[in-house]
Amino acid sequence: MATAEPWQKAEIPGPTKALVITKPEVVVAMVKKAKRPILIVGHEAAEVDAGDKKAIDYTIRIAEAGKIPVVATSHIIGEFNKRGFQPSSWMSAVDVANRLEDLEWRGLDGLGQYDLALFMGITYYMEWVILSSLKHFGRNLKTVSLDRYYHPHASWSFPNLSVDDWAQSLEVIANKLGGE
Amino acid sequence: MSKKNVVMRIKELKTDTALIKDLELRFGRVMEETWTEPVGPTPFPSITDLREWDHRLLQRYKPLYMPYCDVCCLCTFGKCDLTAGKRGACGINMEAQQSRIVLLACLIGAATHTAHARHMVEHLINKYGTRYPVDIGGINIEVEAPITRLVCGIRPKTLGDLEEILDYCENQITHLLSSTHTGQEGSSIDFESKVFHAGMIDHLGLEIADIAQISALGFPKADPEAPLVELGYGTIDSQKPTILCIGHNVVPATGIVDYLKENGLYGEVEVCGLCCTAHDVTRYSPKAKIVGPISWQLRFIRSGLPDIIILDEQCVRTDSLLEAQKIKAPVIVTSEKNCMGLPNRTKAPVDATVTELVEGKVPGVLILDPEKVGEVAVRTAVKVAPTRKKFKAIPSVEDIIEGAKTCKKCNDCRRACPQDLQIMDAVAEAADGNIDPLASLYDLCVGCGRCENACQVDLPMHSYIVKAGEKKLKEEKFKVRSGRGAIQDVEIRNVGSPIVLGEIPGVVAVVGCSNYPHGGKEVVEICREFANRRYIVVTSGCAAMTAAMYKNEEGKTLYEEYSGAFEAGGIVNVGSCVANSHIAGAAIKIASIFAKRNLRANYEEIADYILNRVGAVGLAWGAYSQKAAAIGSGFWRLGVPVIVGPHGAKYRRMLLGRRDREEDWYVHDARTGDRVYVGPTPEHLFYAAESKEEAMVMIAKLCMRPNDTTKGRAIKLTHYIDLHKRLYGIPPDDIDLFVRTETDIPITMKDEIHKILEQKEWKEGRIPDPTLLPRMIRKRKEEA
Numbered sequence: 001m002a003t004a005e006p007w008q009k010a011e012i013p014g015p016t017k018a019l020v021i022t023k024p025e026v027v028v029a030m031v032k033k034a035k036r037p038i039l040i041v042g043h044e045a046a047e048v049d050a051g052d053k054k055a056i057d058y059t060i061r062i063a064e065a066g067k068i069p070v071v072a073t074s075h076i077i078g079e080f081n082k083r084g085f086q087p088s089s090w091m092s093a094v095d096v097a098n099r100l101e102d103l104e105w106r107g108l109d110g111l112g113q114y115d116l117a118l119f120m121g122i123t124y125y126m127e128w129v130i131l132s133s134l135k136h137f138g139r140n141l142k143t144v145s146l147d148r149y150y151h152p153h154a155s156w157s158f159p160n161l162s163v164d165d166w167a168q169s170l171e172v173i174a175n176k177l178g179g180e
Numbered sequence: 181m182s183k184k185n186v187v188m189r190i191k192e193l194k195t196d197t198a199l200i201k202d203l204e205l206r207f208g209r210v211m212e213e214t215w216t217e218p219v220g221p222t223p224f225p226s227i228t229d230l231r232e233w234d235h236r237l238l239q240r241y242k243p244l245y246m247p248y249c250d251v252c253c254l255c256t257f258g259k260c261d262l263t264a265g266k267r268g269a270c271g272i273n274m275e276a277q278q279s280r281i282v283l284l285a286c287l288i289g290a291a292t293h294t295a296h297a298r299h300m301v302e303h304l305i306n307k308y309g310t311r312y313p314v315d316i317g318g319i320n321i322e323v324e325a326p327i328t329r330l331v332c333g334i335r336p337k338t339l340g341d342l343e344e345i346l347d348y349c350e351n352q353i354t355h356l357l358s359s360t361h362t363g364q365e366g367s368s369i370d371f372e373s374k375v376f377h378a379g380m381i382d383h384l385g386l387e388i389a390d391i392a393q394i395s396a397l398g399f400p401k402a403d404p405e406a407p408l409v410e411l412g413y414g415t416i417d418s419q420k421p422t423i424l425c426i427g428h429n430v431v432p433a434t435g436i437v438d439y440l441k442e443n444g445l446y447g448e449v450e451v452c453g454l455c456c457t458a459h460d461v462t463r464y465s466p467k468a469k470i471v472g473p474i475s476w477q478l479r480f481i482r483s484g485l486p487d488i489i490i491l492d493e494q495c496v497r498t499d500s501l502l503e504a505q506k507i508k509a510p511v512i513v514t515s516e517k518n519c520m521g522l523p524n525r526t527k528a529p530v531d532a533t534v535t536e537l538v539e540g541k542v543p544g545v546l547i548l549d550p551e552k553v554g555e556v557a558v559r560t561a562v563k564v565a566p567t568r569k570k571f572k573a574i575p576s577v578e579d580i581i582e583g584a585k586t587c588k589k590c591n592d593c594r595r596a597c598p599q600d601l602q603i604m605d606a607v608a609e610a611a612d613g614n615i616d617p618l619a620s621l622y623d624l625c626v627g628c629g630r631c632e633n634a635c636q637v638d639l640p641m642h643s644y645i646v647k648a649g650e651k652k653l654k655e656e657k658f659k660v661r662s663g664r665g666a667i668q669d670v671e672i673r674n675v676g677s678p679i680v681l682g683e684i685p686g687v688v689a690v691v692g693c694s695n696y697p698h699g700g701k702e703v704v705e706i707c708r709e710f711a712n713r714r715y716i717v718v719t720s721g722c723a724a725m726t727a728a729m730y731k732n733e734e735g736k737t738l739y740e741e742y743s744g745a746f747e748a749g750g751i752v753n754v755g756s757c758v759a760n761s762h763i764a765g766a767a768i769k770i771a772s773i774f775a776k777r778n779l780r781a782n783y784e785e786i787a788d789y790i791l792n793r794v795g796a797v798g799l800a801w802g803a804y805s806q807k808a809a810a811i812g813s814g815f816w817r818l819g820v821p822v823i824v825g826p827h828g829a830k831y832r833r834m835l836l837g838r839r840d841r842e843e844d845w846y847v848h849d850a851r852t853g854d855r856v857y858v859g860p861t862p863e864h865l866f867y868a869a870e871s872k873e874e875a876m877v878m879i880a881k882l883c884m885r886p887n888d889t890t891k892g893r894a895i896k897l898t899h900y901i902d903l904h905k906r907l908y909g910i911p912p913d914d915i916d917l918f919v920r921t922e923t924d925i926p927i928t929m930k931d932e933i934h935k936i937l938e939q940k941e942w943k944e945g946r947i948p949d950p951t952l953l954p955r956m957i958r959k960r961k962e963e964a
Contacts, residue, residue, distance in 0.1 A: 009595050009634070014250020016263045043871050075873035078909025090913070092878075093870055094829070098244045098836050105840075123697065123870060124600060126826040129246035136247055136264050136274050 004159035007149030011128055016135065018150070018157035024172040026156065027118075027144060031066045031177060034116035034142075036107065039063050040096055041087075043074035045121025048148075051167030058170040059120055060085045062146075065178035069108055071096050073122060093122050097130045101137040113140065119154070120146040128153060146170065215335055220782030223333035224348050227355055227377050233784045234373035234817065236952050237791075240844050241816075241835040241865035243372060245278040248832055252277050255362050270362045278832050279371035280360050282809070285831070286378040287357050289810025292494055293758060294349040294385035295517065296429055301342050301388065303431050303550065304396040310340025316394045317402030320668040323772060326765040326779065327387045331380060333781030339396065342388050349388075352381045379813025380783075386811070387761035394665045397434060399463035404671070404745035404752070406664040409462040411470040411728050412656030413480060421565035422450040422485050423557050426477060426500065427492035428757060430460035432514040435554030436490070437465045449561060454480065455495050456721060456756035462662045463755060470660060472729070473694035473722030475627035479646045479653065481507060484572025487561040488537075490553065493517045494757075495693070495805060499629075501544055506573040510537040510560055511544030514553050522546045530555050538563045574647050575640065577615060583639050584611035593641050596634035598827070599624055599697065603631050603641055615648040622649025623699040626802075660728035661739040663720070663755020667766040669773055671746040675716065676774025680793045682892015684748045685899050686710075686883030689718045689763045690727065692800030692808045695827050700726035702872040703801055707738055707751055709876060713899055714748040715883070720760050723801065724753045760811050764818055767794050784953065791819025792847065792950040795883035795896070797862075798822040799875060803831075812866065821862045821882045823875055828868045835865035839917055847886055849948030853957045856948040858886035859917040873907035880904075881912075886950035890923035898926040901933075916940040920947055 004020045006012065021027060031037050045056040056079055063070045069088035072080055077090040088108045091099075099105045105113050117134065119127055127145070131153035134143050145151035148166040150159050158169065193200040222229045251259040252268050260268030267273050272280070304312065314324055314336050323329065325336050328345055336342050356378050359365045365374070393399060400406035416422060425433040433453065440446040451468045453461045454477055458470040471480050474495050481489065481503045489504045493515040497503070501520050504511045513520045525533045525545040530552060536542050537560045547553045575583065584607045593603040601624055606617035622645055631641035646653065678684040688710045690703060703726045711717045719727050728737045742751040746766065754762045771789040772779040779786060790796070798815050800808055803824050809831055812822045816835060824831065838844055839860035846855045862882040869875035880900040888896060897918055904912040915936050919925055921944050925933045951957070 007595060008598075008600070009592070012249075014263060015261045016250060043874075074870035075877070075908045078907075081909055090908070092867070092874060094244060094834050094836060094868055097246075098242075098834075098838070099840075101244070102838075123826045125598070126829045126868065126870060129248065129829045129832070132248070132250075133244060133246040136250075136262075137245065 004150040004157070006152050007124055007160055011125070011152070013132065013152040017152040018145070018154040020150070021156050021158045024169040025176060027146070027173050028176045030116060030142070030144060030156065031068065031118070036112060036114040037066065037068045037116040037118065038114040039068045039070045039118045039120070040093070040122070041070060041072055041076060041120055042093060042122030042127065043076040044123060046076050046079040048121065049163060050170055051164065053167070055121055056080070057083070058174060061174035062170070062177060065174050068118070071108070076121070093126065093130055097133050100134060100141055103139060115140060116142050116144065118144045118146055124149060127151060215780070217778055217780045219333050220778060220780050220785070222783050223781035225331065225783065227352065227374060230377065230783055230817070231373050233787060234376045235369065237816070237865065238369055238372055238835070241837050243275070243279065243368065244834040244836050245275055246829060246832055246834070247274060247278055248830060272366065275368035276366055276371060279368040279375065280365070282831065282833055283356065283371050283375045283378060284360050285806040286375050286382065286810040286813045287353060287360070288806035289808070290349070290378045290382035290385060291353050292807055293382050293389060293810065294346060294353060296493065296758065297385045297389035297392065298346050298350070299429060300431065301339060301346060301392050304392055305339050308339065308396050310338060312339045312396055314338060314341070314391055314395045315401070316391050316666050317668060320402050320670060321666055322669050323769050323779070325387055325391055326768040326772065327383050327761055329779045330768055330781070330783055330786055331384055339392060342392055345384060345388055349381050349384050352377065375813050376817035379810055379815070380817050382810035383761055383764050383814035386758045387765065389758040390665065390755065390761055393430065393460065397430070397464050399460070400662055400664050402666040402668045403664050404743065406662040406744060407466040408659040408739060409466050409468070409470065409662045411472065411658040411660045411725060413471060413483065413485070413653050414655055414657040415469050416450055416452055416471070416485055418485055418570060420448060420450045421487045421561040422452065423488050423490060423561050424471070424480065424486035425451070425453040425457045425461060425490045425492070426455060427496045427515070428456040428494040429492040429515060430457050430464060431550045432490055432492055432553040433457055433461040434464050435550035435552070436557050437461065437468065438551070439554035439558050443558070445558060449558060456758070457492055459663050459721070459724070459756040466662060470725055472656070473725045475694045478503060478627050478629055478642055481509070482573040482643055482646065483653070484570040484574070487565040487568055488512065488557055490514060490557055491518060491520070494807065505543050508540070508568055508571050510540070510564065512553055512557055513544060513546050514548065514550065516548065519546050520544065526552065530559070534559045534563065574643050574650070577647065580610050580615060580618070580644050580647060581613055583644070584608070586637050587611065587639065588636050590636055592634040592636060593631035596630040598626060598628060598630065598695070601625065607639070607641070607644065610644065618645050618648035619652070621645045622652055623701065626695055656729065658728045658731070658737050659740050660725060660737065661744045661753045663724070663753055663759050664744060665755060665759060666762045667746045667769065669769065672766065672769045672773045675747060676770045678748070679770060679795060680774065680887060682795060682885070682888030682896055685713065685715050685880070685896045686795040686797060687716045687718060687766070688879055689720070689796065689798045690723050690801070691720045691760055691763070691798060691811070692723050692803040693805055694722040694726055694802045695804035695825070696726070696802040697825050697827060698872070700729055703727055704730040704738060706799065706801070706872065706876060710879065711738070711742050711749050711751050716746055716748060716750055716752065718752045718754060718763050720754050720763065721757045727751070757807060757811070764814060764820070767796050767818065767820060770794050785956065787817060787819045788951050788953050788956065791952070793885050793887040795885050795888070796820050797879050797882045799879060800828065801825045801875065803828050816865050821865050821867065823878055823882070824868050825875070826868060826870055834867055836867065837863045837865070839863055839914060847948060847950040847952060848954060848957050850951045850956050850958055851949045853959045854948070856950070857945055858948065858950055859920070861886050861918070877903050877907055884918055886948065890921060890947070893918070893920065893924040894926045897924065898929070901926070901929060911936070916942045920945045
């Protein structure tokens, strides 16, 4: 199994570390396998470049292709709206983490708790502890970091990638999620 | 004043009916008789006396644990893996471990403030005597120590009276600390209750430290027009010998100012400070100058301006001695808590110590006598200055360019940077002769120096950034209002009603350290926004300095632009970290002075009052320390929500309400005994925001309280909706939870909000006399 080290080098987690996404198809398979996936997008997604696009643009394509409900955290909801995309909800990063750990939460649509949470665009060190929280207390939840940097507390994470490699990976995910 | 452990011995007592011999009576505590206010239920509360209140809060605001590490390594059974439900060798699980670590952090903070207070009180008693009066505002302050009155049930009149309160603090801290030993506590919720207790004790320590120094050192006494003092590197006269004081305990700095005054040297030598000592030395002497917040330590030392560096305690870089050696500046350490391995010269002759320092025989000395610190510091600075010639450790531009060419492009600097600044890219540009990208990092850098430690070829990256930003550094010339101390009783009377009724939309306390996610400018923007909206903005500590570090178009800082009074639209610098006690004190005094609630040892009722009625919110945008954690936890128990920046998520747990759980938001109506839904007000108790925009919206939201009048709620909703629309681009999706009656709806938004309410199938509610405490229900008493 491939290994990776945290982007911020001192952020050493412990014995259980994220499996490394060596091929973007892994993410596609996980989303397709999941019964109730959810995509959580932080405010940096509107600031960070992914190739010739912003990261938020990929999240919209991935959400639409995979029919994944989106929670926009912080103030990024306005950026989605500017792009003509309506997320399922917006709430803070800590609020959504709090709900994902509650087995009784019925989800954004009232149909039940989620089994796969994909993350992108929350400030690295803050997402780091949120993923840690979900690792420890999100009982039936798998987490995937779609960020450019390795997140050891996720269940699955990209290793630290170049911008081009990251953009290509997101492109593959967006394309293949829409297919069979 | 109360007396504790009173013992009466009677050798022989003859009465008409009996002869009593060797009678001994012991009293645990004798409370003051002249204070007519009845003693409330919890004087000097033990760890468990307020546990029920804590559990009420924690039932609504449940912890969200965000472990920083998967393991526990506190005993030799460890390391124990606590991942995802595993228990350690002692049986502890991750929830309990996280709350235990939070408790330890808060205890470090509480112990630090209490020890600071103890040192301050002992010093002042030695100097002025135990009977020196506590006076923090003359006739403007009747409630001189609201936290002490509330927690302990006593009124301190003299410095000597403060000692008993510190005895209590030290006792409680010891008990609390013992509970973190392996096998002492296994419940996360009870650990959390202890966290609250530690926070309450911390607030006592803060209050004692500040009222002691205000009383005896001549600080501004609740003065809304406390002097405007100078702040910034550019205010320091580089032609003069310069003494730099770093830390939080002002006592050694007062020794320096006194010596200068007594010897006619004041004005010929610069006295400046970093961190809270800077605040307090300007409260002692407005001629002193503030360099900046904690994050300015490295840049100012390396600039070479200080000719001698005086270190006291708390938030002092532990490599200050090494940094001082780089610029050939001697160091005097002045606290038992921070000796830096230096020889103790407390009892040595001054002449000999000055000679040692001037000749560089030792890099520094420990002196625990503040008067001696004053003499040694001044005499050494005057002698050292001409030979040092402001020797600096900042490279030239040419040095940067040459150094940058050796960069290995490993990117370890960026990966060590807490802010993920693109240092390597900037260094690469510098290698090509362009230092502008390095200069652009200046405002964002928190001055930790981790980039340098990470560098594989030992490039002094932080110094590169400082050199590139040198123009900005030298232009730092600002005015900050010196810490005013407490809020006057008359100010509380004036604003108590509009705050409780909601017509002043809130009190926003912008406090804490300078670990800002995107530089200090965001702090200024937040302060300005809420002052313009007629909130009362209170500042303290490093945040109070940061608030002064940007000017408007007219060249004025916030403190020149806005009133220093505790009034709508004021920006009120209360002072250093320990002056945070006056912010808690103001909330308490609203309950006491405005609402006439009994204060004395009546913690639970007053906290219930504040939670339900006083729209106050703390914002610690750059909180980094254990002390900040302790201060926050004191506010949580008191019912005041605290927001932190994204770095604050590393405090390992939040206290979050769930607006989607209707059952969590019922209160008792004290008039009728009914259970009434009041909406998520306030929604959270401890909350980390990702961005400035999120924090601003959340501040407006968390100022709402169940007791708001319809007019007050309409005003608060206007701000919440307006900020949400502006910063998020859309109206909030939870307006229906905050509209209780038709008249709550802001008149200018009626059509828009009616549509939302219809969609949400909103039903009108009512406004109760809110309380979480069944004992406060009046009807029940009448029936009884």
